[in-house]
Amino acid sequence: xxxxxxxxxxxxxxxxxxxxxxxxxxxxxxxxxxxxxxxxxxxxxxxxxxxxxxxxxxxxxxxxxxxxxxxxxxxxxxxxxxxxxxxxxxxxxxxxxxxxxxxxxxxxxxxxxxxxxxxxxxxxxxxxxxxxxxxxxxxxxxxxxxxxxxxxxxxxxxxxxxxxxxxxxxxxxxxxxxxxxxxxxxxxxxxxxxxxxxxxxxxxxxxxxxxxxxxxxxxxxxxxxxxxxxxxxxxxxxxxxxxxxxxxxxxxxxxxxxxxxxxxxxxxxxxxxxxxxxxxxxxxxxxxxxxxxxxxxxxxxxxxxxxxxxxxxxxxxxxxxxxxxxxxxxxxxxxxxxxxxxxxxxxxxxxxxxxxxxxxxxxxxxxxxxxxxxxxxxxxxxxxxxxxxxxxxxxxxxxxxxxxxxxxxx
Numbered sequence: 001x002x003x004x005x006x007x008x009x010x011x012x013x014x015x016x017x018x019x020x021x022x023x024x025x026x027x028x029x030x031x032x033x034x035x036x037x038x039x040x041x042x043x044x045x046x047x048x049x050x051x052x053x054x055x056x057x058x059x060x061x062x063x064x065x066x067x068x069x070x071x072x073x074x075x076x077x078x079x080x081x082x083x084x085x086x087x088x089x090x091x092x093x094x095x096x097x098x099x100x101x102x103x104x105x106x107x108x109x110x111x112x113x114x115x116x117x118x119x120x121x122x123x124x125x126x127x128x129x130x131x132x133x134x135x136x137x138x139x140x141x142x143x144x145x146x147x148x149x150x151x152x153x154x155x156x157x158x159x160x161x162x163x164x165x166x167x168x169x170x171x172x173x174x175x176x177x178x179x180x181x182x183x184x185x186x187x188x189x190x191x192x193x194x195x196x197x198x199x200x201x202x203x204x205x206x207x208x209x210x211x212x213x214x215x216x217x218x219x220x221x222x223x224x225x226x227x228x229x230x231x232x233x234x235x236x237x238x239x240x241x242x243x244x245x246x247x248x249x250x251x252x253x254x255x256x257x258x259x260x261x262x263x264x265x266x267x268x269x270x271x272x273x274x275x276x277x278x279x280x281x282x283x284x285x286x287x288x289x290x291x292x293x294x295x296x297x298x299x300x301x302x303x304x305x306x307x308x309x310x311x312x313x314x315x316x317x318x319x320x321x322x323x324x325x326x327x328x329x330x331x332x333x334x335x336x337x338x339x340x341x342x343x344x345x346x347x348x349x350x351x352x353x354x355x356x357x358x359x360x361x362x363x364x365x366x367x368x369x370x371x372x373x374x375x376x377x378x379x380x381x382x383x384x385x386x387x388x389x390x391x392x393x394x395x396x397x398x399x400x401x402x403x404x405x406x407x408x409x410x
């Protein structure tokens with residue numbers, strides 16, 4: 001037994017309804033099978049706080065508090081202290097006290113840090129194992145934002161620069177640093193100023209293929225009642241890369257698709273759509289649904305799922321979910337990164353607007369080819385991307401493989 005585990009996450013890992021929470025949810029479930037887990041995390045909404053009973057069922061002890069610090073205040077603190085805003089925004093005095101008490105009172109052998117914002121809670125004098133799941137290289141994402149220009153460019157460049165320092169500090173602090181793909185791990189290693197002694201591993205995202213199964217859900221009735229074709233994009237719709245991708249589709253891809261298919265409708269499905277997206281609802285074949293209780297009815301009703309992201313880090317859960325629902329997916333190379341599927345068989349990859357339009361039109365005009373791609377996509381996900389298979393290395397990473405083997409043999 002590696003001792004008990006302290007799991008720190010920047011968002012409560014329930015419900016698993018967005019990319020980071022899906023990963024943290026399944027990691028937490030697996031860690032709870034390995035050893036008693038104590039969970040410290042933050043909430044952003046009333047819905048997050050309502051998940052405390054779910055958290056209590058899986059955790060030996062837990063701390064859940066509302067992250068109430070306004071972003072402008074976090075920004076001022078970051079400037080005053082020379083820190084990334086990502087750290088000051090997730091700094092919570094109550095959580096710090098709970099972490100200190102838990103480490104003092106419990107036999108914690110491993111601290112598992114989910115997302116770089118939470119590395120600040122690991123005391124310098126903790127002598128056990130530290131595992132840091134950075135998921136993807138956030139500093140590279142902010143650097144990419146900074147290169148786009150605009151009023152936030154200086155802020156994004158600063159965030160990228162300071163986050164890169166924090167990511168490297170955590171990598172040297174950790175027994176192992178995790179990423180969602182080999183490509184993301186390689187990118188991180190290439191950016192290190194001092195790579196010696198740093199252990200970096202890829203622990204890929206999985207997919208719940210029982211929940212995301214096209215036979216388990218009926219198409220959304222409104223989509224089923226309209227001839228379409230229906231094009232669907234899912235995601236957190238105040239997240240900048242998703243906003244950019246949805247606007248790209250609405251403004252640059254959809255008009256050409258509608259010239260060939262006048263009934264084509266583009267459905268933007270996901271919580272917190274920004275005003276720029278909400279204003280498009282009802283115009284020129286665009287529906288902006290906002291938060292929905294379940295994305296699966298939209299996916300199963302889609303003639304194609306689009307993911308033309310221009311900035312994407314790690315593995316896109318939205319792509320895996322659509323593939324598991326046996327939908328043909330048209331996506332950018334950025335959105336395909338980390339998914340070892342084959343272009344033309346499991347999904348359709350295209351880099352530029354016209355190529356994306358051409359791939360989408362080809363699938364819309366050939367229902368047999370679209371269905372064949374969807375079947376192949378689901379088969380790929382079932383065979384290669386299930387969570388159980390993805391998390392096999394976790395026991396060794398937290399130092400529990402020998403203990404589990406002895407327990408299983410007893």
